[in-house]
Amino acid sequence: MSDVRPSTHSPLRVDADLRLRLGDTDVLVRGYGSSVVVEAPSLRAVRQLRRAARQWPVQRLLASLAYSGVALDVRVGDVSVGGFDRERRGGLLSRVVGTGPVSVYPEGVVLAALRRGRTG
16 A cells, blocks of 8 residues: 555544444444444454455445455454454464454454354
């Protein structure tokens, strides 16, 4: 992203309250200033979101958020299953599963799956 230079004046602020429809599932996206929280109802919805994130406009948005220092938290219920912030960016696992700048939190994925098993 050499065409984007970080601002030294004021950080990016995101104020959003969106509902994304992925097939038959709704995913909520909320911006809280320097944080964006994506609330998915299930791991299946997160997988659908991952497929959508491979499209150019969404890839560009995620890269821009990561570059600007905005934190991203992807949740299933109250469990964080992925995201990024200033200290944590996509690593080896995120490259293997194709999630771009978003890190996958294996412990969160396991916890979300176990909780689903208890409730479903």
